[in-house]
Amino acid sequence: MWFKHLHLYRVHDTPALDRDTLSEALDAQAFRPLGGVEAKRMGWSAPAGRGSEQRLHEIQGHRLLSALRQERLLPAAVVREEVEARASDREAAEGGPLSRQQKQALKEQVYEEFLPRAFVRTQRLDLWWDTGRGLIGVNASSRKRAEDVLDLLRQTLGSLKVTPLATKATPTRAMTEWLRQPDERPAALELGDQVELKSNGDEGVLRGRQVDLDGEEIQTALSAGRQVTRLAFTIDEALTLVLHDDLAMKSMRFADALLDEASQTDDGDDPILRLETDFALMTQTLSNTLEQLIDWLGGEATPAAPTP
Structure with missing residues (x-):
């Protein structure tokens, strides 16, 4: 259940929903398989899988929801x-x-x-709702898919006002400075080996994998005016990720020590307990990581007008 990607949103003016009320709303929008002539459909599913009918898990204000998206593939x-x-x-x-x-x-x-007669593709998309901080994170590979899940949640609740999480310093500006001035780099940040740099002109995109990000080639590109739009790094030895210029966190990998801690927890082979244990450990790490990352980016920016 460990998230691989994360698109983050600030929640605005959403009325407090108790667990039972939200569970009933999710049940009313439960996933149903595609009918014969339907092209696509979304609905809520049980995060623990087919052996469970529980569509909402909540641990200390952190809520976990899972949406299923089905579409027919007709080229x-x-x-x-x-x-x-x-x-x-x-x-x-x-x-x-x-x-x-x-x-x-x-x-x-x-x-x-x-x-x-077309093939049917089914995709699971998980949503983490930090009710205490008023944040929603969607585990989706693209912003479009994350927005699809938010649309489903908006339909389920009747309304949902959110804006993409934004920081005072743009990720591009911060990541560029981290590479350009190593001495100014946060102490808890360890560079990875992936980078994407874009220029303001027609030189195109420069992508590097398994490269020395402090090496001469990267510094030359930065001196020529290129800006960093993707960067791989590890935060506090807890989470490795590729940060994108829209604050999306991709290719996330949690530390082995954390995964070992989860695997050693006695869950009595109970899939619900296993899921909730993993979720609690994951959200604790994500919360700490986000707090640090947002601080490095100058704090959260004043949000734009929310989408109703």
Whole structure:
């Protein structure tokens, strides 16, 4: 259950919901598999998996929710090829080209026929809600998928006002300075071996993996005016991540010592207890890490107008 990615949001003016009320709301929006002609669907699932019906776990104000997203994979090229074949047959039979409206109707017909036979992809997306700090973090590989989960939560609650978490110093500015001036780098920050640098001109993007981030090549790129938009590092020996310019935390890896502590906890083979133990340890580490990271970035910026 350990998160691999994290997109962070500040929560605004959300009414306090007790555990029972929120659980009932989640149950009302429970996930159901796709119907025959549906292209995609989302709903809430049990974080502990199929053996559980509990859709909400809460540990000391930290809430864990899991959404399931299903979509049918119907490649546009497959639809286009079939439409072209059918259009060609009709044009030959009718002795003239089809109109744009006729081709569009043919496309819709092919789509409806092929959709029930398309492969179905299911994706789990976890949400961490720190009610004490008013923060939400979504474990999703992209901002778009994180927004999908927030839309589902907004629909579940009736309203949800959030804005992406922002800091006074932009991640790009801070990461660039960390590489440019090693002496100013936070003591608890240990550089990794991945970096992405962008220029203001047309030179494109420079990406490096398994490189010495304090090496001459990186310093030369910085001297030429490039800015750091992604950087791999470890915070306080507890969490390794790649920080992006939008404050997204990707490719997260928790310290072996923490994972060992979780694995040594006696859970009596109870999957619920195992999940909640892991969640408690993870959120404690994330909370400490975020507090430190936000401090390094000058503190939290005044949020923009929230999305209702």
